[in-house]
Amino acid sequence: MNADRPPPAASPVPAGLLPAAGFLLCGCQGGAEAALRERAAQVLPAGRPAAWRRGLVTFRLAGGDPEAAAAGLALDDLAADLVFARTVIHSLGQVTGADNPSLAAAVVERVGRSGWQGVHVWSRAGRPGVAAVDEQVAAARAAVLAACGLPSETAVVAEPGARLLDCVIDSPNRWWLGWHHAAGLPGRWPGGSYPPAARPLPAGRVSRAWLKLDEAIATFELPLLRGQRAVELGAAPGGACQRLLEAGLRVVGVDPALIDSPVAGADGFTQWRMRAREVPLRRFKGTDWLVADMNIDPRSTLEALGRVATAEDVRLKGIIATLKIPHWSRAAELPAWLDAFRGWGFQPRGRQLSSGGREICVVALRAPVRHRS
Numbered sequence: 001m002n003a004d005r006p007p008p009a010a011s012p013v014p015a016g017l018l019p020a021a022g023f024l025l026c027g028c029q030g031g032a033e034a035a036l037r038e039r040a041a042q043v044l045p046a047g048r049p050a051a052w053r054r055g056l057v058t059f060r061l062a063g064g065d066p067e068a069a070a071a072g073l074a075l076d077d078l079a080a081d082l083v084f085a086r087t088v089i090h091s092l093g094q095v096t097g098a099d100n101p102s103l104a105a106a107v108v109e110r111v112g113r114s115g116w117q118g119v120h121v122w123s124r125a126g127r128p129g130v131a132a133v134d135e136q137v138a139a140a141r142a143a144v145l146a147a148c149g150l151p152s153e154t155a156v157v158a159e160p161g162a163r164l165l166d167c168v169i170d171s172p173n174r175w176w177l178g179w180h181h182a183a184g185l186p187g188r189w190p191g192g193s194y195p196p197a198a199r200p201l202p203a204g205r206v207s208r209a210w211l212k213l214d215e216a217i218a219t220f221e222l223p224l225l226r227g228q229r230a231v232e233l234g235a236a237p238g239g240a241c242q243r244l245l246e247a248g249l250r251v252v253g254v255d256p257a258l259i260d261s262p263v264a265g266a267d268g269f270t271q272w273r274m275r276a277r278e279v280p281l282r283r284f285k286g287t288d289w290l291v292a293d294m295n296i297d298p299r300s301t302l303e304a305l306g307r308v309a310t311a312e313d314v315r316l317k318g319i320i321a322t323l324k325i326p327h328w329s330r331a332a333e334l335p336a337w338l339d340a341f342r343g344w345g346f347q348p349r350g351r352q353l354s355s356g357g358r359e360i361c362v363v364a365l366r367a368p369v370r371h372r373s
């Protein structure tokens with residue numbers, strides 16, 4: 001056992017692992033609830049949707065279900081498989097109260113004040129970065145920290161392994177309660193939302209796509225190396241290319257539209273001003289990373305990616321793709337989309353990033369070649 005990790009405290013559940021029975025609570029993008037339920041039917045068959053509201057779905061794990069017990073899934077792994085879940089926590093029901101201090105008192109009465117190493121407070125429906133939401137969350141968090149006897153300056157981004165109390169604001173008088181161990185990065189962020197996504201775009205960055213790629217790099221721990229070459233399909237106005245340049249890569253942006261001047265004139269940047277399918281395949285030789293962020297149907301994006309990923313003389317290390325979801329009903333195609341990456345010899349992982357819209361980010365690294373022993 002890692003000595004830095006806190007003891008499992010009062011819970012009988014091993015750190016982060018699913019219990020055989022009980023409730024899980026998932027936070028998601030507002031509107032993604034049905035897509036999340038459908039995905040859960042595929043990857044968490046032992047879970048039955050229990051309650052859902054905008055931005056939140058709970059699942060009941062069947063009591064004594066051997067499948068659930070045997071699964072032994074970590075919450076982080078489950079969140080990754082669910083794709084549309086930003087966070088997955090153990091649900092402890094709801095509390096009500098007239099104001100933040102009485103809600104916080106009800107929380108402590110329900111779950112105890114000791115054993116918590118941090119508090120995640122988030123709003124199920126309100127977006128971080130909206131002033132009124134941020135103020136509501138800050139006030140609720142201050143009340144819970146005080147009620148739990150934790151310092152007011154307790155970091156918002158949790159330490160790895162911390163045992164966290166989750167308070168999810170449903171309305172000013174009702175919170176959902178839960179807990180989890182912070183393991184991987186999204187589990188250390190309140191509600192699984194990338195903290196910089198709640199702040200204004202850093203100065204000089206040309207589009208929100210800078211932030212999306214920044215979140216993807218952090219979330220998937222992308223092994224981008226200085227000197228590698230990336231080609232982005234759908235590059236204008238240039239935010240993602242800018243982030244890749246900052247990581248030290250040589251970057252080509254493919255787009256019929258113009259790239260903004262700070263990126264267009266940057267050292268190491270080239271634009272091919274055309275549509276993706278018009279680029280001769282030989283030009284992709286030597287590309288390490290294929291990035292795509294085109295505002296077209298996901299099937300067309302996959303066609304454009306597959307053309308390059310399977311081309312002779314092209315040996316990609318990985319693909320970073322945004323698949324726009326034109327209508328939520330199309331989310332049902334997710335397994336087929338992921339299979340396409342597998343068919344080209346890559347291992348895909350997907351996530352609906354907190355800085356993105358109605359879309360998913362798929363990161364697919366080349367699958368290791370298996371040698372016969």
Ligand SMILES: C[S@@+](CC[C@H](N)C(=O)[O-])C[C@H]1O[C@@H](n2cnc3c(N)ncnc32)[C@H](O)[C@@H]1O
Nearest residue numbers: 207209234236237238239240275276293294295
């Ligand atoms: C969401 S924007 C891309 C934002 C960009 N990644 C950034 O970092 O700023 C979508 C872009 O896809 C481009 N696009 C659409 N279809 C395309 C195609 N077939 N080939 C290349 N680019 C395409 C559009 O011109 C548009 O600039």
